[in-house]
Amino acid sequence: MMPTGQADIGKMQAVFLEEMGELLQDAEKALLCLADSLDDYALVGQLFRNFHTIKGGAGMVGMEPLAHYTHVVENMLDNVRRKTLPLTPDLVTLLLEALDCLKNFVSSAQGIEPLDVARLEKSHNSIVATTERKITKVNLSTPTLAPSPASVQRDQSTYIIQVHARPDFFPPLSELATVIEALGQLGNVLVISHEHSLPPLDQLQSGEFYLWRSVHLVTSANTDHILAAMVHWPTEHRVEILPLDMLPEMPENQAQIDAAVDGLPRVASATTLEKRSLDGGFAPSQPIVAASVSPPASPGNSGIVTADPDHQKSPQTVTPAPMQQLQQIPKNPGSDTADIQSVLKLGSIRVDTSKLDKLVNLVGELITVSARLDSFQSFMETRNPELAEDLLEILDDSSRIVDELQDQALTIRMVPVGSAFDPTKRLVHDYCKNTGKKAHLTIVGYDTEVDKKVAEQLSGPLQHLIRNALDHGIEPSAEREMAGKKAEGQIRLMASHQYGLIVIEVRDDGRGIDVQRVICSAREKGIIDDNRELTEREGMELIFAPAVSTATEVTEISGRGVGMDVVKRDIEALRGTIEIGSALGKGTTITLRIPTTLSIVDGLLVCVGDNRYIIPLSMVEECVELASDLGMDNGSSFLDMRGDLVPFLRLRDLFKVPGEMPLFEKIVIVSSGIRRIGMVVDRLLGNHQTVIKSLSPLHRGVQCFMGATIMGDGNVVLILDVLHLIDLGQKMEEKRRAKKRRGNL
Amino acid sequence: MTNTSNTAEILTIVMSNETFAVPASMVLEILDPGPTTPVPTATAFINKLINFRGRVVPLADLRLRCGLPIGEPSGDARVVVLEIRFEGEPTLVAILADKVYEVGTLEGVIADKVPRIGTRWHPEFIKAIGRHKDKFVMILDIDRIFASSDSVT
Numbered sequence: 001m002m003p004t005g006q007a008d009i010g011k012m013q014a015v016f017l018e019e020m021g022e023l024l025q026d027a028e029k030a031l032l033c034l035a036d037s038l039d040d041y042a043l044v045g046q047l048f049r050n051f052h053t054i055k056g057g058a059g060m061v062g063m064e065p066l067a068h069y070t071h072v073v074e075n076m077l078d079n080v081r082r083k084t085l086p087l088t089p090d091l092v093t094l095l096l097e098a099l100d101c102l103k104n105f106v107s108s109a110q111g112i113e114p115l116d117v118a119r120l121e122k123s124h125n126s127i128v129a130t131t132e133r134k135i136t137k138v139n140l141s142t143p144t145l146a147p148s149p150a151s152v153q154r155d156q157s158t159y160i161i162q163v164h165a166r167p168d169f170f171p172p173l174s175e176l177a178t179v180i181e182a183l184g185q186l187g188n189v190l191v192i193s194h195e196h197s198l199p200p201l202d203q204l205q206s207g208e209f210y211l212w213r214s215v216h217l218v219t220s221a222n223t224d225h226i227l228a229a230m231v232h233w234p235t236e237h238r239v240e241i242l243p244l245d246m247l248p249e250m251p252e253n254q255a256q257i258d259a260a261v262d263g264l265p266r267v268a269s270a271t272t273l274e275k276r277s278l279d280g281g282f283a284p285s286q287p288i289v290a291a292s293v294s295p296p297a298s299p300g301n302s303g304i305v306t307a308d309p310d311h312q313k314s315p316q317t318v319t320p321a322p323m324q325q326l327q328q329i330p331k332n333p334g335s336d337t338a339d340i341q342s343v344l345k346l347g348s349i350r351v352d353t354s355k356l357d358k359l360v361n362l363v364g365e366l367i368t369v370s371a372r373l374d375s376f377q378s379f380m381e382t383r384n385p386e387l388a389e390d391l392l393e394i395l396d397d398s399s400r401i402v403d404e405l406q407d408q409a410l411t412i413r414m415v416p417v418g419s420a421f422d423p424t425k426r427l428v429h430d431y432c433k434n435t436g437k438k439a440h441l442t443i444v445g446y447d448t449e450v451d452k453k454v455a456e457q458l459s460g461p462l463q464h465l466i467r468n469a470l471d472h473g474i475e476p477s478a479e480r481e482m483a484g485k486k487a488e489g490q491i492r493l494m495a496s497h498q499y500g501l502i503v504i505e506v507r508d509d510g511r512g513i514d515v516q517r518v519i520c521s522a523r524e525k526g527i528i529d530d531n532r533e534l535t536e537r538e539g540m541e542l543i544f545a546p547a548v549s550t551a552t553e554v555t556e557i558s559g560r561g562v563g564m565d566v567v568k569r570d571i572e573a574l575r576g577t578i579e580i581g582s583a584l585g586k587g588t589t590i591t592l593r594i595p596t597t598l599s600i601v602d603g604l605l606v607c608v609g610d611n612r613y614i615i616p617l618s619m620v621e622e623c624v625e626l627a628s629d630l631g632m633d634n635g636s637s638f639l640d641m642r643g644d645l646v647p648f649l650r651l652r653d654l655f656k657v658p659g660e661m662p663l664f665e666k667i668v669i670v671s672s673g674i675r676r677i678g679m680v681v682d683r684l685l686g687n688h689q690t691v692i693k694s695l696s697p698l699h700r701g702v703q704c705f706m707g708a709t710i711m712g713d714g715n716v717v718l719i720l721d722v723l724h725l726i727d728l729g730q731k732m733e734e735k736r737r738a739k740k741r742r743g744n745l
Numbered sequence: 746m747t748n749t750s751n752t753a754e755i756l757t758i759v760m761s762n763e764t765f766a767v768p769a770s771m772v773l774e775i776l777d778p779g780p781t782t783p784v785p786t787a788t789a790f791i792n793k794l795i796n797f798r799g800r801v802v803p804l805a806d807l808r809l810r811c812g813l814p815i816g817e818p819s820g821d822a823r824v825v826v827l828e829i830r831f832e833g834e835p836t837l838v839a840i841l842a843d844k845v846y847e848v849g850t851l852e853g854v855i856a857d858k859v860p861r862i863g864t865r866w867h868p869e870f871i872k873a874i875g876r877h878k879d880k881f882v883m884i885l886d887i888d889r890i891f892a893s894s895d896s897v898t
Binding site for chain 2: 361362364366367368655656657697702703705710714715716
């Protein structure tokens with residue numbers, strides 16, 4: 001069914017590895033939830049499905065060792081699922097270790113790191129050992145009777161299970177075989193293939209899957225067990241389970257089965273599921289048990305399904321009674337299935353991000369062309385006012401569409417910020433396990449949208465912040481109880497949107513930061529002058545200075561005095577800001593504010609000489625007029641900002657702009673925490689929102705600019721790299737001070 | 746670049762009254778000079794930017810790079826957009842030309858090595874001297890011109 005050339009295997013492997021990465025992420029999420037609630041068997045089911053899918057895929061792409069290892073894990077999970085193996089924290093740890101091993105499999109297959117065979121063997125052996133410790137050994141492979149404890153007392157029932165694969169997806173036969181095998185463990189199985197759903201020749205869609213199967217199953221298990229045995233099929237494909245008390249015995253031949261199955265509705269299309277099931281000859285009181293969303297059906301109570309020979313012949317006829325029934329049942333289980341399927345059909349596609357970038361670039365071109373059209377229109381007004389008027393109307397329409405296009409193009413890159421939060425869950429779990437501290441992580445605003453690149457680059461700094469909270473913030477349980485706090489430390493990670501920015505708050509209820517100690521530490525290390533008085537806020541900002549730490553001892557996790565400065569730099573690289581607030585004994589809150597997209601910058605357009613520049617607005621504190629006497633005074637290198645001395649940088653000098661300087665220059669005060677400088681410009685032109693273009697690699701050496709943008713008039717304008725300019729300003733300032741000191745001596 | 750330039754398609758351009766050639770396969774487009782944006786602090790020969798179809802592309806003045814005299818700007822001036830390889834990656838760059846002739850076939854290479862004496866320009870940026878329509882043309886070593894400047898200055 002799936003002819004695969006050798007050349008395709010590599011490609012399939014790459015696709016599989018990517019999917020496997022996602023499955024592992026899902027599994028890790030589920031596993032960490034499970035660690036919190038050890039009785040959530042729905043999660044076990046999900047985990048089982050994740051591992052099962054990995055196993056199937058690994059087999060398909062020929063990664064046998066991976067398939068084997070996953071099989072061992074799956075086997076253990078199967079025992080957990082059947083409650084023959086207790087769900088313990090140790091087991092969760094074992095599974096987390098298994099996840100790490102599988103991640104190692106992925107990265108070794110991608111050539112990123114070598115396969116850690118020793119670790120794999122260890123994990124493999126302990127999983128096998130744990131699996132063997134199961135409480136009772138129920139031999140499930142015996143094909144005759146394998147009653148699960150819950151259904152022992154029930155008589156055998158007969159089910160007809162209709163298995164329709166999604167028409168747009170060819171399921172690997174191995175997967176189908178696995179499902180059939182699992183059903184075989186519940187009882188006697190007969191599989192029949194059908195082609196009734198084959199439409200007339202003129203309606204055939206190439207690439208669609210029409211063959212379906214029904215499974216005749218005599219079992220004492222109930223529908224829940226059957227659904228469980230079918231793993232993810234009920235959610236991914238259409239599966240209908242009909243109790244058939246009509247046929248208590250195994251049918252003897254194909255003809256009997258056909259007779260029974262012909263009574264079943266025929267497949268028209270995926271979306272007409274509920275209509276179909278009522279159209280058919282059946283009028284079941286518990287019509288269809290489909291997918292896992294349905295209420296558990298007990299075969300004993302469900303009505304006997306009778307076939308009406310007339311309706312068998314004319315499946316198109318809609319009998320009035322079932323229609324009423326349909327209206328009476330507002331939440332028909334079938335409709336849920338249809339919903340799930342329509343979602344599955346809509347689905348999503350993988351797109352190379354470079355294609356998205358290209359799209360954004362093209363939109364940028366379109367904006368430029370529109371601007372040219374606009375200026376042509378103004379030119380036309382002088383020649384032919386009437387035509388110019390008409391053109392204006394068209395241009396209005398087009399610019400509206402272009403604006404919307406730009407918004408949409410940027411939206412495509414958005415992902416939930418939660419993907420950056422996920423690793424922190426594991427971090428908290430592992431930390432608590434290793435240190436014995438107790439902490440609980442709450443996540444709010446998981447779905448807040450942010451550019452994919454931002455989400456990716458946030459992950460590292462967030463892990464650092466959470467590590468800090470665990471290590472320095474949260475106290476040991478005993479200490480917390482003494483202070484009248486809950487024994488379990490609380491960490492909250494919260495994301496929300498505010499004014500086009502994503503705001504992420506990391507809050508803990510730990511011991512807080514001792515500002516005085518930070519200041520002392522900074523004094524000892526010579527980061528600040530001994531005699532300079534600092535406000536509380538300034539003291540707090542010192543946390544971000546390199547080599548300041550309040551940790552009295554160095555742990556493996558953090559506390560080496562490196563870190564917060566790196567976090568700050570990472571956040572600023574995203575054009576974001578970081579703010580810290582802390583109350584001694586009560587906790588610390590760190591707030592990050594980051595533009596949701598790297599593609600657009602809100603900027604202040606300024607003029608220096610004949611040229612325009614953009615300063616990212618997120619770093620602008622205020623704009624003031626430079627008093628001319630101050631500007632002329634050579635000796636003064638500071639600006640007096642309400643008692644604060646701020647060094648300033650004259651962009652005219654830096655950029656070597658020739659010509660007369662204007663009478664009234666403006667100063668834009670930009671800051672990055674405690675570091676502030678003033679940038680002297682000629683004029684302020686106003687706020688401007690623009691698409692950022694990166695500079696050519698040929699301009700890599702140019703450090704004053706972080707990128708460029710194309711204005712409405714088609715001209716290129718450079719965006720200032722404020723962080724670099726602050727560094728530059730501070731360095732010039734230090735030089736000046738050193739010179740002055742030498743002069744004094 | 747491989748040495749197949751004997752019969753290669755070239756674009757001939759004029760800079761400071763000398764005729765130069767660039768491989769035609771590199772040329773994306775020839776534009777009329779438009780607005781440029783200076784890049785302060787950038788190396789002098791490549792200190793401008795242009796908007797090439799929504800993309801920000803550096804504009805280089807090879808006369809500065811090759812040590813050629815800069816004359817009065819003429820009405821024939823053009824901007825040639827090239828796709829070069831910079832550190833192995835395809836990169837866009839535009840160069841200024843006093844005049845652009847046409848795309849043609851190089852009739853032959855006269856010298857693989859450029860004599861160090863008797864030239865006004867920096868010979869290290871000339872890959873070879875070829876003949877085109879009974880004229881000598883200097884074939885520019887474009888990739889070398891834009892490669893990290895440390896090896897040349």
